[in-house]
Amino acid sequence: MIFQPAIIALLLAASLSLLMLIIASPFAMQVIRHWDITSGSERQLKLERLTYLFSTLVAFVCLVQILSALLFVFNADKMSVMFVGAMCAVGALNVNEFGFPALYLQLALFFLATLWLAINHADSQARDYPLVKLKYALLLAAIPLFALSLGLQLQYFLGLKADVITSCCGSLFSSDAPTLASEVSALEPKPALLMFYGSLIVAITLSGWHWRDKGNLSGYASGLGALAAFVASIAGILAFVSLYIYEHPHHHCPFCILKPEYDYQGYWLYLPLFAAAAAGMSAGVLRVFANRPSLAQVVPALTGRLAGIAAISYVLFALIASLMIWQSNLILLD
Amino acid sequence: MKIWIEKQKHLIDFTLASLARRKGKNLGLLFIYGLLVFVLASVALYTHALRTEAQKVLAGTPEIVLQRLVAGRHDLIPPGYIEKIGRIRGVQKKEGRLWGYYYDSVVKANYTFMAPRNMQVARGEIIVGPALERSRGLAAGNGISFRSYSGELHTFIVADVLPQTSELVSADLVLMHEEDFRAFFKYPEGHVTDVALSVANPQEIKNVALKLMDALPDSRPILRDEVLRTYASVFDWREGIMLALLSAAILAFGIFAWEKAAGLSAEEKREIGILKAIGWETGDVIKMKFWEGLLISLLAFLLGYIAAYLHVFHFGSILFEPVLKGWAVLYPSFTLTPHIDGLQVATLFFFTVFPYTAAVLVPIWRAATTDPDTVMRG
Amino acid sequence: MLELTQIRKAFNQGKHNEYWALAGIDLAIPEKQVTALRGPSGSGKTTLLTILGCLARPTEGRVRLKGEDISGLPERFLTEIRRQTFGFIFQQFNLIRGLSAIENVVLPAYPTGRPRKELLEKAEALLADVNLGHRREAKVEWLSGGEQQRVAICRALINDPEVLIADEPTANLDTRLAGEFLGILEGLADKGRTIILTSHDPMVVESEIVNFIVTLRDGKIVEQ
Ligand SMILES: Nc1ncnc2c1ncn2[C@@H]1O[C@H](COP(=O)(O)OP(=O)(O)OP(=O)(O)O)[C@@H](O)[C@H]1O
Ligand SMILES: [Mg+2]
Numbered sequence: 001m002i003f004q005p006a007i008i009a010l011l012l013a014a015s016l017s018l019l020m021l022i023i024a025s026p027f028a029m030q031v032i033r034h035w036d037i038t039s040g041s042e043r044q045l046k047l048e049r050l051t052y053l054f055s056t057l058v059a060f061v062c063l064v065q066i067l068s069a070l071l072f073v074f075n076a077d078k079m080s081v082m083f084v085g086a087m088c089a090v091g092a093l094n095v096n097e098f099g100f101p102a103l104y105l106q107l108a109l110f111f112l113a114t115l116w117l118a119i120n121h122a123d124s125q126a127r128d129y130p131l132v133k134l135k136y137a138l139l140l141a142a143i144p145l146f147a148l149s150l151g152l153q154l155q156y157f158l159g160l161k162a163d164v165i166t167s168c169c170g171s172l173f174s175s176d177a178p179t180l181a182s183e184v185s186a187l188e189p190k191p192a193l194l195m196f197y198g199s200l201i202v203a204i205t206l207s208g209w210h211w212r213d214k215g216n217l218s219g220y221a222s223g224l225g226a227l228a229a230f231v232a233s234i235a236g237i238l239a240f241v242s243l244y245i246y247e248h249p250h251h252h253c254p255f256c257i258l259k260p261e262y263d264y265q266g267y268w269l270y271l272p273l274f275a276a277a278a279a280g281m282s283a284g285v286l287r288v289f290a291n292r293p294s295l296a297q298v299v300p301a302l303t304g305r306l307a308g309i310a311a312i313s314y315v316l317f318a319l320i321a322s323l324m325i326w327q328s329n330l331i332l333l334d
Numbered sequence: 335m336k337i338w339i340e341k342q343k344h345l346i347d348f349t350l351a352s353l354a355r356r357k358g359k360n361l362g363l364l365f366i367y368g369l370l371v372f373v374l375a376s377v378a379l380y381t382h383a384l385r386t387e388a389q390k391v392l393a394g395t396p397e398i399v400l401q402r403l404v405a406g407r408h409d410l411i412p413p414g415y416i417e418k419i420g421r422i423r424g425v426q427k428k429e430g431r432l433w434g435y436y437y438d439s440v441v442k443a444n445y446t447f448m449a450p451r452n453m454q455v456a457r458g459e460i461i462v463g464p465a466l467e468r469s470r471g472l473a474a475g476n477g478i479s480f481r482s483y484s485g486e487l488h489t490f491i492v493a494d495v496l497p498q499t500s501e502l503v504s505a506d507l508v509l510m511h512e513e514d515f516r517a518f519f520k521y522p523e524g525h526v527t528d529v530a531l532s533v534a535n536p537q538e539i540k541n542v543a544l545k546l547m548d549a550l551p552d553s554r555p556i557l558r559d560e561v562l563r564t565y566a567s568v569f570d571w572r573e574g575i576m577l578a579l580l581s582a583a584i585l586a587f588g589i590f591a592w593e594k595a596a597g598l599s600a601e602e603k604r605e606i607g608i609l610k611a612i613g614w615e616t617g618d619v620i621k622m623k624f625w626e627g628l629l630i631s632l633l634a635f636l637l638g639y640i641a642a643y644l645h646v647f648h649f650g651s652i653l654f655e656p657v658l659k660g661w662a663v664l665y666p667s668f669t670l671t672p673h674i675d676g677l678q679v680a681t682l683f684f685f686t687v688f689p690y691t692a693a694v695l696v697p698i699w700r701a702a703t704t705d706p707d708t709v710m711r712g
Numbered sequence: 713m714l715e716l717t718q719i720r721k722a723f724n725q726g727k728h729n730e731y732w733a734l735a736g737i738d739l740a741i742p743e744k745q746v747t748a749l750r751g752p753s754g755s756g757k758t759t760l761l762t763i764l765g766c767l768a769r770p771t772e773g774r775v776r777l778k779g780e781d782i783s784g785l786p787e788r789f790l791t792e793i794r795r796q797t798f799g800f801i802f803q804q805f806n807l808i809r810g811l812s813a814i815e816n817v818v819l820p821a822y823p824t825g826r827p828r829k830e831l832l833e834k835a836e837a838l839l840a841d842v843n844l845g846h847r848r849e850a851k852v853e854w855l856s857g858g859e860q861q862r863v864a865i866c867r868a869l870i871n872d873p874e875v876l877i878a879d880e881p882t883a884n885l886d887t888r889l890a891g892e893f894l895g896i897l898e899g900l901a902d903k904g905r906t907i908i909l910t911s912h913d914p915m916v917v918e919s920e921i922v923n924f925i926v927t928l929r930d931g932k933i934v935e936q
Contacts, residue, residue, distance in 0.1 A: 009684035040769045049703040341825035355810040612820040613795030707762040
């Protein structure tokens with residue numbers, strides 16, 4: 001175990017989030033069991049009041065999740081000096097088998113939390129709170145995931161040994177290692193470029209369409225488009241955007257771009273990208289509830305707005321990525 | 335969207351007014367909160383600066399230093415020892431170094447005497463570090479005498495003072511000619527203190543060290559990376575211990591914040607009741623309280639951090655030098671290079687704002703959900 | 713405009729000290745009229761008023777506002793309706809100390825997100841209407857009882873509600889001030905606002921501006 005302030009902070013944040021959710025779970029059970037919107041009984045009034053606590057709590061946990069995912073990567077990057085062979089976050093995350101799963105789960109939890117907040121927002125605008133039971137069931141279902149996240153982080157940090165020789169981005173994302181990441185990195189710049197811009201244009205068009213039309217078809221389509229564009233964007237960052245930032249034809253790394261050496265350019269890419277993906281995918285999922293009578297007005301308005309956010313964020317992302325490519329001195333394609 | 339922004343502006347307006355109306359209570363909270371940030375940030379800034387300083391010291395040193403052991407103790411390296419090593423793959427350069435410690439009883443401090451390879455110092459002259467310049471009042475052209483371990487007095491002329499880049503690196507250095515060095519410490523001709531080896535490829539360092547152990551069983555190779563890591567972990571460990579001790583303080587602070595928020599004054603409760611009765615929604619009250627918490631947190635964080643910055647980098651960390659610094663005796667005074675680190679700010683934010691928010695969440699909710707009809711009943 | 717059917721309200725439901733403050737109320741409040749509730753202390757006037765004004769939900773029964781059933785609505789929506797439709801004047805005035813008169817008047821409009829400039833103009837006009845224009849920057853705790861009540865009236869009107877609700881509005885005023893208050897109320901009623909008030913004060917209940925009188929006893933309506 002490496003005893004470091006950032007690690008303690010991360011573990012503290014994860015355990016407090018989990019603890020808060022666990023303490024809240026009996027109340028969530030009560031809501032599921034006794035919710036009756038037509039009743040004016042004091043118990044129902046109490047339950048309704050509890051829902052305010054939950055949405056505040058989940059919003060808080062969601063915020064913590066975003067910050068701790070950032071801190072996690074940031075910290076991994078800083079720790080890389082301690083491991084032979086590690087040059088950036090990739091190396092430090094690779095020190096044992098829990099590093100990357102812990103990161104992936106954190107990102108997944110971020111998307112889940114934003115989705116929950118979107119559902120919560122829709123639900124609290126409908127006069128009969130139609131999704132209340134579903135919401136709290138989802139919350140209960142998420143608790144094991146939060147526990148798993150804490151467990152993975154704990155395993156990862158406990159398993160850090162300074163004398164481990166790890167492999168860093170050079171080998172993980174090099175074109176001849178047999179991993180998925182390296183397959184992606186090995187994409188020829190030209191098809192990768194086409195896929196990147198193609199999927200972004202499709203996603204932006206679909207989201208823009210849904211923004212205007214607010215229909216069911218466009219809603220699902222824009223959700224799928226957002227997902228596809230997210231995957232393609234990550235692949236694009238691996239395959240060529242990072243190369244342009246590093247101005248190096250073989251340095252495929254999604255983390256080094258976050259470093260001060262590269263002026264923290266990665267944050268400019270990831271912030272709009274994650275915002276776009278979260279908004280777009282939430283819009284897609286919310287469409288499922290569009291035909292509930294009391295949500296018939298609420299959901300289209302909300303998904304339309306989310307799709308608008310997704311479209312704008314993807315445009316921003318594409319512009320920033322293009323600007324970085326344009327300003328680079330590297331020439332991949334002629 | 336415009337309505338939303340306008341509404342948040344109203345809420346912030348109201349929050350500012352209500353903070354101003356309860357000056358005493360809020361200043362108290364701000365003080366405690368800021369104090370917590372100050373202490374934590376001081377620890378973090380201080381250890382971090384020490385760590386970077388140590389890294390700077392080590393950055394200029396060779397990848398491997400080879401010492402010879404006699405009866406388990408560090409001893410001089412005799413002539414011909416280096417040649418015995420022969421050629422090792424990956425080693426770019428190897429050279430013997432001449433250096434030693436000297437205790438100056440006048441100012442009760444240790445100096446590092448050294449005969450540099452990459453720099454010419456004339457016989458009878460020395461170049462000194464800034465610490466000597468200060469403690470002995472030396473300047474270029476002055477003369478100074480040291481009594482060697484054999485009892486003779488040696489007099490040198492100060493040719494130059496080293497620039498003050500990183501004080502830990504060069505503060506106590508005294509550079510002199512090789513012949514002067516040998517005469518001062520009575521080093522036999524051809525003997526050196528240790529051997530420095532430079533290895534270009536970091537992956538090779540371990541192999542080289544293993545081969546050295548093989549070839550010279552009485553030697554001890556010291557790897558720079560290992561020292562770096564040990565340093566880093568020692569500092570982390572100290573910082574960790576400090577923070578762990580302080581987490582008790584954080585906890586106390588959490589309870590304090592809870593009390594403050596839970597024990598809302600009757601006046602405040604009445605206000606929230608009024609707001610709810612005249613048309614504020616529970617969510618609006620929560621948002622208003624959220625802005626209040628955010629304003630207090632940011633202000634406390636900013637004040638605490640700035641105070642800590644001044645404390646560490648301008649007032650020499652007077653408050654806890656004794657706890658954190660191991661080498662205070664060697665370096666009577668040195669200023670740390672100011673440095674702010676993103677990870678550290680983020681970590682501090684987690685240690686302070688996070689517990690505060692978690693502690694006030696439930697009390698705020700409880701206050702915000704007071705019955706709107708309570709104000710109708712005296 | 714407001715219709716109550718079979719309204720019952722319990723306090724401490726399910727506990728040993730369960731108490732039914734309203735025991736089956738059927739009542740229709742006519743639009744653009746002044747309705748007064750009266751009855752002995754503890755008869756449930758205030759409780760009924762909180763239900764009429766959407767400050768509280770009935771334990772049982774239905775509340776209809778302009779034909780729409782609002783009895784089962786969660787607090788969030790009830791608040792919205794309350795903000796748009798009702799203005800409140802309380803017995804203790806319930807102004808927020810430390811804020812100026814005009815700041816108090818604009819408070820109910822904060823959640824609507826209307827621009828500040830517009831709000832201040834409206835508040836100034838309202839204060840001028842009740843001859844308080846010159847006191848708008850004064851802290852409310854320095855105002856006299858009558859002035860405080862006029863500030864409270866302005867506050868109740870800032871969101872332009874259709875219904876004004878007043879609980880014992882004259883209990884803290886002397887006869888002269890109560891008369892002034894009735895004058896203001898009359899002006900508002902003439903402009904077509906619906907007004908519901910409770911009072912012990914015969915001067916209020918028997919004044920000619922009151923169109924309907926409802927008498928309560930033990931949580932039931934005994935006379936209408
Ligand atoms: N929160 C509460 N908990 C318990 N009992 C309550 C509560 N609020 C009111 N009551 C009870 O309900 C009954 C009706 O109260 P309410 O305030 O409506 O009377 P009222 O007619 O307004 O009386 P007054 O003329 O004195 O103002 C009273 O007996 C009171 O004690
Ligand atoms: Mg009463």
